[in-house]
Structure formats: C-alpha cells, structure tokens
Amino acid sequence: MNNFEFTRATDVADAVRQIAADPGATFVAGGTNLIDLIKEGVTKPSRLIDITRLQLNRVEETSDGGLRIGALVPNSDLAYHPQIDKRYPLLASAILAGASPQLRNMATTGGNLLQRTRCFYFYDTTTPCNKREPGSGCSAIDGLNRMHAILGASEHCIATHPSDMCVALAALEAHVLAAGHNGERSIAFADFHRLPGDTPHIDTNLNKDEIITAVELPPNGFAKNYSYLKIRDRLSYAFALVSVAAALEIENGVIRQARLALGGVAHKPWRDRRAEAQLSGAPATRESFMGAAQTLLSDARGFGHNDFKIELARRAIVRALSQAASATPQSQIDKRVR
Amino acid sequence: MTGVGTNYFGKPMSRVDGRAKVTGAAKYAAEHNVAGLAYGYAVASAIARGRIRAIHTAEALAVPGVLDIFTHAHRPKLASSDEKYGDEVAPPGSPFRPLYDDQIRFSGQPVALVVAEDPETARFAASLIRIDYDQRTHITDLEGNRGRARAVSENGESHSHKRGNATRAFDHSPIRIEVEYRMPVEHHNPMEMFGATAIWEGDGRITIYDKTQGPLNCRNYVANVFGMSQDAVRVLSPYVGGGFGSGLRPQYELPLAVLAARALRRSVQVTLTRQQMFTIGYRAANIQSLVLAADADGRLTSFRHEWLGMTSRFENFQRSYVTWSSQLYKCDNVEFTQKLVKLDHNTPCDMRAPGGAEGLFAIECAMDELAYAANLDPLALRLLNYSDKDQIDDKPYSSKELRECYRQGAERFGWSKRSAKPRSMREGNELVGWGMATGIWEAMQMEASAKAVLTANGSFEIASATADIGPGTYTMMTQVAAEMLGVPIEHVTAKLGDSGLPHAPVEGGSFTTSSVGCAIQTACRAVQKELLWLAQKAPHSPFAGAKLEDVTFADD
Numbered sequence: 001m002n003n004f005e006f007t008r009a010t011d012v013a014d015a016v017r018q019i020a021a022d023p024g025a026t027f028v029a030g031g032t033n034l035i036d037l038i039k040e041g042v043t044k045p046s047r048l049i050d051i052t053r054l055q056l057n058r059v060e061e062t063s064d065g066g067l068r069i070g071a072l073v074p075n076s077d078l079a080y081h082p083q084i085d086k087r088y089p090l091l092a093s094a095i096l097a098g099a100s101p102q103l104r105n106m107a108t109t110g111g112n113l114l115q116r117t118r119c120f121y122f123y124d125t126t127t128p129c130n131k132r133e134p135g136s137g138c139s140a141i142d143g144l145n146r147m148h149a150i151l152g153a154s155e156h157c158i159a160t161h162p163s164d165m166c167v168a169l170a171a172l173e174a175h176v177l178a179a180g181h182n183g184e185r186s187i188a189f190a191d192f193h194r195l196p197g198d199t200p201h202i203d204t205n206l207n208k209d210e211i212i213t214a215v216e217l218p219p220n221g222f223a224k225n226y227s228y229l230k231i232r233d234r235l236s237y238a239f240a241l242v243s244v245a246a247a248l249e250i251e252n253g254v255i256r257q258a259r260l261a262l263g264g265v266a267h268k269p270w271r272d273r274r275a276e277a278q279l280s281g282a283p284a285t286r287e288s289f290m291g292a293a294q295t296l297l298s299d300a301r302g303f304g305h306n307d308f309k310i311e312l313a314r315r316a317i318v319r320a321l322s323q324a325a326s327a328t329p330q331s332q333i334d335k336r337v338r
Numbered sequence: 339m340t341g342v343g344t345n346y347f348g349k350p351m352s353r354v355d356g357r358a359k360v361t362g363a364a365k366y367a368a369e370h371n372v373a374g375l376a377y378g379y380a381v382a383s384a385i386a387r388g389r390i391r392a393i394h395t396a397e398a399l400a401v402p403g404v405l406d407i408f409t410h411a412h413r414p415k416l417a418s419s420d421e422k423y424g425d426e427v428a429p430p431g432s433p434f435r436p437l438y439d440d441q442i443r444f445s446g447q448p449v450a451l452v453v454a455e456d457p458e459t460a461r462f463a464a465s466l467i468r469i470d471y472d473q474r475t476h477i478t479d480l481e482g483n484r485g486r487a488r489a490v491s492e493n494g495e496s497h498s499h500k501r502g503n504a505t506r507a508f509d510h511s512p513i514r515i516e517v518e519y520r521m522p523v524e525h526h527n528p529m530e531m532f533g534a535t536a537i538w539e540g541d542g543r544i545t546i547y548d549k550t551q552g553p554l555n556c557r558n559y560v561a562n563v564f565g566m567s568q569d570a571v572r573v574l575s576p577y578v579g580g581g582f583g584s585g586l587r588p589q590y591e592l593p594l595a596v597l598a599a600r601a602l603r604r605s606v607q608v609t610l611t612r613q614q615m616f617t618i619g620y621r622a623a624n625i626q627s628l629v630l631a632a633d634a635d636g637r638l639t640s641f642r643h644e645w646l647g648m649t650s651r652f653e654n655f656q657r658s659y660v661t662w663s664s665q666l667y668k669c670d671n672v673e674f675t676q677k678l679v680k681l682d683h684n685t686p687c688d689m690r691a692p693g694g695a696e697g698l699f700a701i702e703c704a705m706d707e708l709a710y711a712a713n714l715d716p717l718a719l720r721l722l723n724y725s726d727k728d729q730i731d732d733k734p735y736s737s738k739e740l741r742e743c744y745r746q747g748a749e750r751f752g753w754s755k756r757s758a759k760p761r762s763m764r765e766g767n768e769l770v771g772w773g774m775a776t777g778i779w780e781a782m783q784m785e786a787s788a789k790a791v792l793t794a795n796g797s798f799e800i801a802s803a804t805a806d807i808g809p810g811t812y813t814m815m816t817q818v819a820a821e822m823l824g825v826p827i828e829h830v831t832a833k834l835g836d837s838g839l840p841h842a843p844v845e846g847g848s849f850t851t852s853s854v855g856c857a858i859q860t861a862c863r864a865v866q867k868e869l870l871w872l873a874q875k876a877p878h879s880p881f882a883g884a885k886l887e888d889v890t891f892a893d894d
Contacts, residue, residue: 002462041465126384338766 030203071110094168110212124159157200170269193268227323244320368533431653446617502671511631530579552844557837583688619687657693821864
C-alpha cells in the first residue's frame with residue numbers, strides 16, 4: 001500500500017472541486033473493493049476523498065412515479081427498503097445474490113457501479129494486464145479464463161463486470177445521475193459501462209471529475225413477473241459465472257414487454273434488444289425463451305476454460321424466463337435452482 | 339475409554355483453553371510485541387524459474403523507517419549443506435533455502451526481506467523494489483508433463499507393490515473397469531497466517547514465537563541453519579490457529595525473522611500475507627489410474643492402482659497413496675505404482691491424512707464404478723470383498739470395526755431406501771444421489787515424553803513440547819492427568835508449545851493423544867508411586883503393604 005493523502009468532502013460541490021484538483025485522487029465510500037485494490041498495488045491513489053458525509057443516502061419518489069436512490073445508500077438498506085422490496089423485487093433479489101451481509105452493509109449504490117473486475121490477472125501485479133497497465137497485454141486470453149467474458153470481449157481484454165446489482169439496474173433501465181463542474185447529468189444505464197475495445201482500462205463513461213449522486217428507477221418495476229438467477233461455483237459468496245435478470249409483462253399468456261440482462265458474461269451488464277424484441281408479442285413458453293436465448297448468444301465466444309458458459313447461459317436464460325413467467329422467482333435464501 | 343467408571347475420560351467438557359481463545363487472551367505467533375520490535379515483509383518472485391540478475395533496492399532503502407533489505411546478495415552467513423536445512427519431516431532432496439542464492443525455483447519464492455520500524459512502511463518499501471530476472475522456461479502443469487513421470491524410490495521405500503499377476507487376472511475376468519481421477523493442488527490456508535516474532539535477548543540467545551506444529555523441529559532447524567547452540571534458541575507455539583499439516587515443516591517466515599533479528603540485533607516479526615500462503619507447501623496435484631476386475635459374483639480378481647503426482651525439482655515428496663486397498667479389500671492380484679513429475683513449484687507437504695485422503699478417494703470412486711458394472715449395491719460389494727488382514731504386510735488386524743461401522747451407517751442413513759438407477763432421485767430441479775465411501779487411517783504412536791509436577795498445595799502441572807493446532811491437546815493432557823491422580827480438573831495445568839519442555843514429535847498424523855497422552859500417563863504413574871511411597875512412610879500407615887494397583891487416587 002502506498003502513502004496517500006486523506007481528505008473529506010463536505011458537499012457534492014466540494015467533492016467535485018477536490019477530485020478535479022488532484023489527477024491522482026479517488027473517492028472512497030464503502031471501500032469494499034478500493035481498499036483491496038490499494039493493498040495489492042493495483043491502484044495507487046495520491047489522495048482518498050472520503051464522501052461518506054455527503055447527504056446522498058436517501059431513497060425518494062421521483063415526479064414521474066419512479067424512485068431516486070442516493071449514491072451512498074448501502075446495498076443492504078436498499079435491498080430491504082420497503083419500496084424496493086414491493087415495487088422492484090428484481091433489484092432487491094439481485095443485491096441479495098451478491099457478496100455477504102457484511103460487505104452489503106458497507107458497500108454503497110454508487111460504489112457498486114464502479115467496482116472493478118475480479119479477473120485474477122488484474123489483481124496480480126506481476127502479470128501483464130491491459131486494464132491495469134494499458135499496452136502490457138492480456139494474460140487471461142491464453143490463461144485461466146473460466147470466469148471470463150463470452151460476449152463483447154476484445155483482443156485486449158476479456159474481463160467481466162462483477163456486479164449483480166447492476167444486472168438488475170440494466171434490466172430495469174435505470175439512469176445514473178452524475179454531478180460535475182457543469183451541474184448534474186443523467187446517463188442511461190446501458191451507456192454507463194463500456195465494452196473493453198482498445199481502452200479496457202476505462203470501465204465507465206463517467207468523467208474523471210464527476211461524482212455519482214444517485215440512481216433513478218423508472219416507474220415500471222416488473223414486480224409481478226421477474227427472476228434473478230445467479231449460477232456460481234458455490235452457492236454463496238462467489239461471483240457469477242452467469243447470472244440472468246429476467247422481467248416480463250404478460251397478458252393472456254402473451255408477452256407484452258420483456259427485459260433480459262446477463263451478468264458474468266461481459267465487460268458490462270449484457271442486454272440484447274433483439275432478444276427482447278423477439279420475446280415481445282410471443283407466447284410465454286419454453287420455445288419462445290429458447291429462441292431468445294439462441295438470439296442473445298448467437299455471437300457468444302469462449303476462450304477455452306469458459307466455453308461451458310455459453311451452454312450454461314442458454315439454460316440459465318430459459319430457466320430465469322420460466323421462473324419469471326410462472327411468477328416463481330429464484331429465492332436468494334434457498335439458493336437451489338427450482 | 340467409554341466414560342464408564344471414569345471421571346474425565348470420554349466425558350464432555352469445555353476446552354480448557356476455550357475462554358482464552360474466544361476472549362482474545364490467547365496470543366498467536368505474530369501477536370506478540372516487545373520493545374523495539376521491527377517488522378519484515380517478504381518480497382515474492384514474479385517468475386517461476388530462472389535467476390536473479392539484479393535487485394534494485396536503493397529507492398526502497400531511502401524510505402524513512404526502513405532499517406535494511408536482505409537479499410541473497412546482502413545477508414548474514416547461513417549454513418551451506420542440505421543436512422542443516424533438513425527437518426524432522428523433510429522429504430528426500432535438497433531443502434529450499436530462503437535468500438540463499440540467485441536461483442528462482444518457484445513462483446512466489448521469497449527473494450528479499452524488507453525490515454522497517456512498522457509493517458506498513460516495510461510493505462510500501464517492498465513495492466519500490468525492482469528485480470531483473472533471467473527467466474527460464476518453466477513447467478508447472480502436471481497433465482501436460484505426464485511423460486516426465488518417474489518412479490522414485492528413496493530410503494529403501496519404493497511405495498510400489500506387486501502380488502500375483504494383475505494383468506492376466508484382468509484379462510480373464512468378466513467384469514472390468516478402467517478409470518482415471520484427477521485432483522488439483524489444494525492449499526491448507528488455516529485462519530492464522532504463518533508468522534514469527536523473533537525476540538532478540540541481547541545475550542546471544544533468541545526466543546521465537548512461531549506458528550508451527552512442532553516447536554522442537556523449528557528449534558533444531560534454527561540452530562542448524564544459523565550455527566547456534568540448541569540452548570541459545572527457544573521456540574514457542576502455545577497457540578496455533580490451524581495447521582492441517584502446513585506447519586509440520588518450518589516455513590520461511592521463521593528463518594527470515596531470525597536472519598533479520600541476528601543481523602540487526604533487535605527483535606523482528608515476519609508475517610506472510612494471505613497470498614504468500616499459496617507459496618508454501620500444498621497437497622500435490624495428481625492423476626490416479628485404476629484398473630479393476632471382478633468375477634461374475636463381484637469378487638475382486640485384479641486391482642491395479644497407479645499414482646502420478648507432482649513434486650518440486652529439489653525434493654521428492656510422496657506418501658503411500660496406492661496401497662490402501664490392500665487394507666480394505668481381498669484381492670490376490672494387485673499392482674501398485676507411484677510416479678512423480680518434477681515441476682517448477684515449491685515442494686508439496688502433508689495435508690489432512692496425507693496419502694490416505696488422496697488414495698482412498700480414487701479407490702472408493704473406482705469401487706463404486708465396479709459396483710455399477712457388476713450390478714451390485716456399493717455396500718454389498720465392499721462387504722463381499724472385506725479383508726480381515728493387511729495384505730501388504732500379511733498381518734491380521736488387532737482391531738477392525740469397519741464391518742460394524744458399515745452396518746450402523748447403513749441403518750442410520752436408511753441405505754436400503756436408496757435407488758441405484760442413475761438420475762432416478764431428485765429434489766426439485768436438482769438431481770441427487772446417495773453414495774458411500776470408506777475412510778481408514780493408521781493408529782500410529784511415536785516416541786514422546788512428558789513431565790508431571792504435583793505441589794504440596796495440590797496443583798498439578800503436566801508438560802510436553804507438543805503443539806495444539808486445534809484438536810484440543812491442552813484439554814486431552816488435562817483430562818489424562820486429572821483422571822490419573824483423581825484431582826479436580828481445575829487444579830491441573832497443561833503446558834505445551836515450548837521447545838524447552840520434554841521432547842515430543844510434531845503434532846500430526848493423529849498420533850498425539852496416543853503418544854503424548856501415554857507419556858503423561860507414564861509420568862503420572864511415577865507421581866502415583868511417589869505418593870504411595872510417601873503415604874506408606876507415615877507412622878501406622880493404612881497403606882502399608884498396599885500395591886499401586888490396589889490404591890485409588892482421589893481428591894477429598
């Protein structure tokens with residue numbers, strides 16, 4: 001761990017001012033990922049700006065009937081918030097599928113969006129990694145890549161985004177609110193995280209001198225027909241090999257609207273509008289679900305150890321959509337797949 | 339020791355060290371603090387094979403608070419013969435010598451030790467060290483290097499065995515299976531990381547709190563490596579936060595802490611990081627091939643078992659993996675072989691029933707396959723082939739309760755309700771299966787000694803240089819002593835984890851209670867004799883003429 005300055009921001013404007021003043025500075029809130037990164041020498045910030053005193057820890061109704069979640073709302077508070085539990089159970093379920101109670105108590109909403117990949121090579125500073133050290137190469141492509149991406153990867157990086165919460169936020173079409181020098185802007189969730197391309201060291205489209213202030217949910221929470229299904233090497237405290245957020249609106253057995261997002265398969269929560277469009281208007285049957293899975297995975301590619309993920313993803317999509325359609329969502333307490 | 343007619347044997351009681359552990363009063367190796375303690379951080383090699391061309395330490399040395407940086411090029415004198423680096427449980431070969439030369443033998447090998455006034459400074463300075471390597475091509479994968487496997491017999495032990503003609507019997511048998519099983523490397527990773535606090539006593543002596551399963555083994559190692567007299571070295575390990583075999587041999591935190599303490603003439607603490615816990619010994623990856631045959635009734639006619647395991651380039655680590663089936667199942671035609679592949683890893687070490695855990699896993703999986711091929715219940719197959727003698731040594735067992743174990747197990751589990759057809763049992767969407775496996779382990783006993791001191795006020799102290807890595811050795815020692823002398827258990831104090839105490843072997847192999855426990859019994863017997871003699875000396879003693887076996891020792 002390197003030495004660093006530690007300062008505290010008094011309000012959002014002060015946070016923006018401080019981050020802009022020091023190019024080596026970074027914000028710290030829950031620190032559940034950042035502290036590990038600093039300890040391992042993956043990140044060497046010159047300054048940590050503590051933002052935990054900012055008043056960003058409320059969940060409020062928005063004028064259009066949605067919800068605005070402050071960036072500092074802890075994951076556990078959010079998962080058990082009555083409004084989330086009732087109106088956005090897909091989000092609550094995804095949060096509870098991740099990490100451990102202790103980590104969820106510390107981790108914040110904004111921090112969850114900004115966590116880095118858990119690719120082993122990213123953390124092992126003795127190995128090449130384009131995400132950690134641009135231009136040094138990717139060790140995972142020809143290395144141990146069981147956890148790695150099957151969609152949207154590039155020759156420079158095959159890392160995956162580790163979040164469960166973000167998969168639900170992608171499916172729900174949330175917006176990320178970010179404050180900077182020019183005030184606040186709203187970023188559609190699909191545009192927030194990036195694919196690796198030839199700049200895998202840049203995870204998101206958030207500017208260096210911006211701070212996430214909130215995440216906004218639109219009114220429709222798909223509370224009736226949803227499921228978050230997470231498949232992992234052990235039933236608890238493990239990152240997803242494949243996870244699926246499925247949300248449906250069904251009328252007389254016909255799908256009116258479908259949302260489908262995958263975790264553990266790409267550099268960002270993966271959505272495929274073609275697969276969703278294919279489901280819309282189709283009967284809520286296994287055949288429709290298999291067709292959507294086929295479409296979503298048509299460009300999937302494995303790198304050796306993770307080849308199995310393509311078939312696993314296909315089955316997980318079908319199962320999650322079936323769970324959503326039958327209004328029997330995956331339990332995150334009894335984690336056996338029903 | 340069923341608990342009938344005894345005061346403490348076989349009776350449930352709280353661990354005597356339980357309160358100290360849960361309240362934090364029990365101090366582990368790297369929790370000890372002394373005045374002027376300095377902290378060392380080991381720098382790990384980034385390559386698996388090659389040599390160090392140069393280590394650039396100037397920038398790190400310039401960090402305020404850094405005391406020194408030790409490397410192979412900058413270190414005090416160390417022993418130069420393999421013999422000096424050996425230890426009680428070292429396998430044949432040339433033991434690894436930390437900071438000895440410029441050779442890199444495995445990934446993560448310690449190549450430098452940064453010592454500073456505090457651990458944060460040491461770790462930060464370590465990140466500033468740059469190392470130039472001449473890298474050589476490494477081989478670390480067992481599967482891809484099967485062709486390099488060689489049978490290794492050392493110290494007259496080959497681990498191979500042959501009886502009858504397994505090949506011919508196989509060819510003439512109606513039921514045959516051929517299977518191969520793989521195990522990956524397994525790391526112990528106990529909760530407590532390896533750590534050592536080397537206390538510089540200022541008079542040439544050194545006292546070390548080390549995480550180890552064998553304080554005497556470590557004492558001798560330090561004396562040998564640093565050319566010190568055994569009297570000048572004291573190793574303490576009163577509490578060990580889990581070992582599982584990883585603490586049987588001295589690990590590198592120990593010589594590094596001592597090296598720095600001697601060079602700086604002050605106390606030094608070295609702790610491994612969780613990541614560095616993956617650079618010490620481990621259970622070896624292996625590939626086991628089994629070729630079994632049976633007659634039409636399911637009686638074994640041929641049993642071939644081959645082990646292919648990894649070791650380092652510098653030591654040949656192997657245990658007996660392939661002979662266990664001859665303790666379990668009657669078979670006249672067997673062929674057992676063990677082969678090793680030398681890879682660019684650190685040497686494997688013992689882990690949880692070493693040899694048995696690996697061998698029996700494969701044997702029992704293969705027996706299940708044979709049961710399926712013979713259309714027999716897996717339990718019935720085992721009973722059909724049950725052996726009443728160890729066929730390797732051709733000796734009957736003094737006791738073997740496995741048949742009864744099978745019976746009770748089957749009854750309690752409801753084995754008769756098992757459906758044998760694959761994919762026939764479900765819980766929701768999950769396929770479930772009921773299986774069985776047999777585990778056996780040898781009842782070993784080693785040489786051990788103990789001391790027992792009864793004082794006039796009734797307190798009773800027993801001591802032996804064993805360790806307590808979690809099985810409850812303190813409690814066992816206390817129970818044995820209280821039982822023998824009939825004193826209240828709270829009057830007994832057990833001491834262990836100190837190289838200054840009477841000799842005991844490393845704690846491992848499930849032999850501590852049988853070895854140290856018996857030593858305590860013997861020591862207590864001597865106290866009993868002394869007590870009886872004193873009682874008989876009293877005028878008009880009612881014990882006059884009484885023999886030891888006529889007397890009951892009790893507290894009133």
